[in-house]
Amino acid sequence: MRWYAGSDHAGFALKRHLVEVLRSLGDEVNDLGTEGEATVDYPDFGAAVGRAVASARNPALGLIICGTGVGISIAANKVPGVRCALCTEAFTATAARAHNDANVIAIGARVIGAGVAEACVRAFRDTGFEGGRHARRVAKLNTLDDAARGA
DSSP states (O other): OEEEEEEOGGGHHHHHHHHHHHHHTTOEEEEOOOOSSSOOOHHHHHHHHHHHHHHOSSOEEEEEEESSSHHHHHHHHTSTTOOEEEOSSHHHHHHHHHHHOOOEEEEETTTSOHHHHHHHHHHHHHOOOOOTHHHHHHHHHHHHHHHHHTO
């Protein structure tokens, strides 16, 4: 599985940990930054991961982390084709994939610890989209993306 990961300074340490977890599971992870704890702007990294996921030729997932997960998830969700879910526990991560076909997970490094964050990422990774009744709703989300693109 291919991932794109990004964080601001607040999420840097947790991102580094979760990237290693994903790589240990055999996944390919492209780390789009930041590269340290010097202050940076979360929208830059949320948008970069969102653009990478939305434009990937083969399906890819995104992992983004800031202090609360809120700002970076808003940035990612501005990119048409991104369905980013802010997750604070594994149930939401599972439901986001199964029901919403979410393709980016956002985590707040100052909200949850490494163990819970790892459980969220594993649940997100290991869950597929259920389709069925949820497909109609995701199609409506895609229509909103089309409108945002001016299509």
